[in-house]
Amino acid sequence: MKYSFAERVNLMQSSAIREILKVTEQPEMISFAGGLPAPELFPLEEMREAFNHVLSSDASVLQYSTTEGYLPLREYIQQRMQDKGISTTPGNILITNGSQQALDLLAKLLINPGDVVLVEKPSYLGALQVFRSYQPQFMDIPTDDEGIQVAALEQAIKEHKPKFIYLTPTFKNPTGVTLSSERRRAVAKIVQENEVLLIEDDPYGELRFYGEPVPPIKSYDETGWVVYLSTFSKTIAPGLRLGWVVADEELMKKLVLAKQGTDLHTGTLVQRAAYYYLTNYNVSDHVQRICLEYGRRRDVMLKEMAECFPSSVSCTKPQGGMFLWVTLPEHLDSVKLLTRAIEEKVAYVPGAPFYSKDACFNTLRLNYSNSTPDKIKSGIRRLAKIF
Amino acid sequence: MKYSFAERVNLMQSSAIREILKVTEQPEMISFAGGLPAPELFPLEEMREAFNHVLSSDASVLQYSTTEGYLPLREYIQQRMQDKGISTTPGNILITNGSQQALDLLAKLLINPGDVVLVEKPSYLGALQVFRSYQPQFMDIPTDDEGIQVAALEQAIKEHKPKFIYLTPTFKNPTGVTLSSERRRAVAKIVQENEVLLIEDDPYGELRFYGEPVPPIKSYDETGWVVYLSTFSKTIAPGLRLGWVVADEELMKKLVLAKQGTDLHTGTLVQRAAYYYLTNYNVSDHVQRICLEYGRRRDVMLKEMAECFPSSVSCTKPQGGMFLWVTLPEHLDSVKLLTRAIEEKVAYVPGAPFYSKDACFNTLRLNYSNSTPDKIKSGIRRLAKIF
Numbered sequence: 001m002k003y004s005f006a007e008r009v010n011l012m013q014s015s016a017i018r019e020i021l022k023v024t025e026q027p028e029m030i031s032f033a034g035g036l037p038a039p040e041l042f043p044l045e046e047m048r049e050a051f052n053h054v055l056s057s058d059a060s061v062l063q064y065s066t067t068e069g070y071l072p073l074r075e076y077i078q079q080r081m082q083d084k085g086i087s088t089t090p091g092n093i094l095i096t097n098g099s100q101q102a103l104d105l106l107a108k109l110l111i112n113p114g115d116v117v118l119v120e121k122p123s124y125l126g127a128l129q130v131f132r133s134y135q136p137q138f139m140d141i142p143t144d145d146e147g148i149q150v151a152a153l154e155q156a157i158k159e160h161k162p163k164f165i166y167l168t169p170t171f172k173n174p175t176g177v178t179l180s181s182e183r184r185r186a187v188a189k190i191v192q193e194n195e196v197l198l199i200e201d202d203p204y205g206e207l208r209f210y211g212e213p214v215p216p217i218k219s220y221d222e223t224g225w226v227v228y229l230s231t232f233s234k235t236i237a238p239g240l241r242l243g244w245v246v247a248d249e250e251l252m253k254k255l256v257l258a259k260q261g262t263d264l265h266t267g268t269l270v271q272r273a274a275y276y277y278l279t280n281y282n283v284s285d286h287v288q289r290i291c292l293e294y295g296r297r298r299d300v301m302l303k304e305m306a307e308c309f310p311s312s313v314s315c316t317k318p319q320g321g322m323f324l325w326v327t328l329p330e331h332l333d334s335v336k337l338l339t340r341a342i343e344e345k346v347a348y349v350p351g352a353p354f355y356s357k358d359a360c361f362n363t364l365r366l367n368y369s370n371s372t373p374d375k376i377k378s379g380i381r382r383l384a385k386i387f
Numbered sequence: 388m389k390y391s392f393a394e395r396v397n398l399m400q401s402s403a404i405r406e407i408l409k410v411t412e413q414p415e416m417i418s419f420a421g422g423l424p425a426p427e428l429f430p431l432e433e434m435r436e437a438f439n440h441v442l443s444s445d446a447s448v449l450q451y452s453t454t455e456g457y458l459p460l461r462e463y464i465q466q467r468m469q470d471k472g473i474s475t476t477p478g479n480i481l482i483t484n485g486s487q488q489a490l491d492l493l494a495k496l497l498i499n500p501g502d503v504v505l506v507e508k509p510s511y512l513g514a515l516q517v518f519r520s521y522q523p524q525f526m527d528i529p530t531d532d533e534g535i536q537v538a539a540l541e542q543a544i545k546e547h548k549p550k551f552i553y554l555t556p557t558f559k560n561p562t563g564v565t566l567s568s569e570r571r572r573a574v575a576k577i578v579q580e581n582e583v584l585l586i587e588d589d590p591y592g593e594l595r596f597y598g599e600p601v602p603p604i605k606s607y608d609e610t611g612w613v614v615y616l617s618t619f620s621k622t623i624a625p626g627l628r629l630g631w632v633v634a635d636e637e638l639m640k641k642l643v644l645a646k647q648g649t650d651l652h653t654g655t656l657v658q659r660a661a662y663y664y665l666t667n668y669n670v671s672d673h674v675q676r677i678c679l680e681y682g683r684r685r686d687v688m689l690k691e692m693a694e695c696f697p698s699s700v701s702c703t704k705p706q707g708g709m710f711l712w713v714t715l716p717e718h719l720d721s722v723k724l725l726t727r728a729i730e731e732k733v734a735y736v737p738g739a740p741f742y743s744k745d746a747c748f749n750t751l752r753l754n755y756s757n758s759t760p761d762k763i764k765s766g767i768r769r770l771a772k773i774f
Contacts, residue, residue: 002611002637003584004550006499006521012644039446047449047656048442055435059426062434062624097484097650104649108520112393130648133495134393163391197390224389237449239655250389257399261517262491262649263484267657268626269434 008113011132017350020338024347030379033347035173035322036370038297041290042237043277050277054269061272067260069095069244070271076278077244084205085219086228088246094255095266099203099229099243103127105258106164106199106227107134109251115163118156120148122325122354122363124173124201127166136163138356145316147172147179150186157194164197169217171204171321174354174365178319181214188220198226203243206235206287208320209295224248232274234322235287240270294322297368300376308384315366322369325351327362328387334364337386346382395500398519404740407725411734417766420734422560422709423757428677429624430664437664441656448659454647456482456631457658463665464631471592472606473615475633481642482653486590486616486630490514492645493551493586493614494521496638502550505543507535509712509741509750511560511588514553523550525743532703534559534566537573544581551584556604558591558708561741561752565706568601575607585613590630593622593674595707596682611635619661621709622674627657681709684755687763695771702753709756712738714749715774721751724773733769 024031054061068074074090081088096102103126111117113135119128121140128138139160141153147169156162167187169179179187191198200217218228224247231243247255259265277283298318305315305326315326326348328334334350341347351363368376411418441448455461461477468475483489490513498504500522506515508527515525526547529536534556543549554574556566566574578585587604605615611634618630634642646652664670685705692702692713702713713735715721721737728734738750755763 002582002635003497005641006495006497006502009496009641012641012648014640014644034451036451039450042446042449044442044446044449048439051438051442052435055431055438059429059431060626062429062431062626063426064421064423064620064625097654100648101650108393109396110390110393115393126648126651133645133648195389233451237656238451239447239449241650241652241654248389253401254392254396254399257401258520261399261487261513261520263488263628264513265628267484267628267654269624270654270657 008133008135011135015353017353020342021347023342028345029347030345030371030375031347032366032371032379033349034370035367037234037238038293038369041293043286046277046281050273054272054276061269063268065265065268067256067265069266070275073271073275076275081246085215086246092246092252094245094252094259095271096243096245097241097266098233099201099231100126102229102243102245104130105255107131108258109254110163111136116160118162118165119356120167122174122351123166123356124168125353128356140356143177145177147177147183150183153187154190157190157196162196164199166199168201170202171207171318174323175325176316176318176321176323178214184214184217185220188217188226191225192223195225200226200228202228202230203234204321207291207294209291211319218246227251236274236277240274242270242274294369297373297376300373301366301368301380304377304380308381309387313387322367324366326364326366330362333361335361340386341383344382344385346379395520395522398522402740404737407729408734410729415732416734417732417758417762418734419753419758419766420736421757422754424621424625425680425756428680430673433664433668437660440663441659448656450655452652452655454643454652456653457662460658460662463662468633472602473633479633479636479639481632481639481646482658483630483632484628484653485620486588486618487513489616489630489632491517492642494518495645496641497550498523503547505549505552506743507554509561509738510553510743511555512740515743527743530564532564534564534570537570540574541577544577544583549583551586553586555588557589558594558705561710562712563703563705563708563710565601571601571604572607575604575613578612579610582612587613587615589615589617590621591708594678594681596678598706605633614638623661623664627661629657629661681756684760684763687760688753688755688767691764691767695768696774700774709754711753713751713753717749720748722748727773728770731769731772733766
């Protein structure tokens, strides 16, 4: 080691699994590994028109702009939040480079080395990765078919006085599971009573193909102890890198300061074009088309698994989102099996990196949004050979 | 304070000056305060064509992409670096959201609380701001008309064993001063001999209107102790948020990990469109047009100052960039005078925030790139009334 890095760098390890998965770009490979939306559903032509329009106006679309983000876009988001039962103001919304950046900013503002952070077991690996770089101590909260277990959460809060709790309550990455309405209400109550911050990460909430919508936990929050994150990555396109945070004034002020230091502001042009797209096209029709197709792909995957997989293999049955979660018999290790899978030209992400510790090695995540039904069928058959 | 923030947040204070400067958007105001390029010189029509072109191709322009950045764009940058005497490979280049993000990533990777960071006196305030959030100890190196003083730098390195040195050697923000060729060579030698990392921030290097180009310090580096940052913000447009870092393999690996956690990657679409623009239009002609106009504006500002300001006021005479630096008689305080200036409908940035400590209150920064010659004349006359 030539350079003398900061201590936090020791915790920022490159993932061995990521290295294995680099081969997924090979032509014959069917990959259920990535978390990619279906590019054939991107509003390509509409975005072309949107960029064309805003670049035909004044040069300010290419200029520096405010750290908070483009005000009309924040006003649009406020309305969208209102529709979900979240009352807020444009001043309480910050535009970020995808919600990943919001996770980084929040971690930077909140975590002192050694602070306890409560996470779901399992949890989104990108969140674990960025939190880890601020040296927290993770505590896992067990989950079941209805999401995080409320009693365990409350006990952990009282016992560990965490800096914050991180949840992805809707169509969670990696399991696809959704926290039930009653539990949402209970969680909101617990965090308010205990005055502990909850980060509600909701990238997938709009991708519901079955069942009834459930309100965000933030909609039950009256005291500012819930911070809400979302993104246009799954409803418009991830390549724009546009997300947002909804937070109380005190936290928002600090988020703006942190964002300013980090990269001044999110791209002016993409914000302007996204706003034009959102207000000049039928976005809800577009999202419905995505839901219809993802629902079809999810059904194909589940049906094929039911037909080909041994009965000892179980999986979640998500009502939305992009992923499902497979549990193999306990003696099987999905990390070891990945090498076999790659030989068979099919890829997935082993469950291990989604655990902050004590990984269940017999689990794995499958993505269905990024493969056509035909590929899903072939891929599942290839996996069946291995399991 | 409701939330319990991390300790580093105590150092992330909102700037009082920034609050005062919020009024600069008033219609009658002439602002020399911002660091904005001239929007009338943005290649608006060319960017419209570029976005139109890439959005007429395949949907991958809207998809997630690699953390490192779009490979053809990195290859283009490699060539551009080569033209400046910097030998590198695309694998040693990371695309960032402007060079501000590169400063954040480097600070995150390098600074443990209490580590010494050497900065110029004065230095770019955005760098001081983001470094501060990782709790270093700043040590100032004095500068003169040829930039940083080499003997003082060497002594400070030996005495304080800094984590890194941060320099903006060309047309520095805030002073406009350029480090001489001889000193560049000497600085490169010193950092290599002492095995200490130097961050060379070069956002303005291409905006030279007078004098001979000087090679980047990085061009003298044979051992990887110089990290080089630059950006398209001043040559194409800041609203795209596109910058880059050139670093040795060991550091690059960590930069990629940090960037991945921070925001996954820089926008796919803007990278693709920028690449199309850079390779399908005459960029050097475009940059020459910018230089011609900024040179003219700088001349107008200097001429007007020579005519209107008292002889006790001195200023730098930069050969490029966007700023000049004014020194008032010692008893004058530019922070206090700013309120007077705002009343006269003219704004600048006081020198104080550009100092890590021991500020010289009789200094201030003027931007000439963002005002027309007529406005520059009026603005300087308004300032003359006050000084």
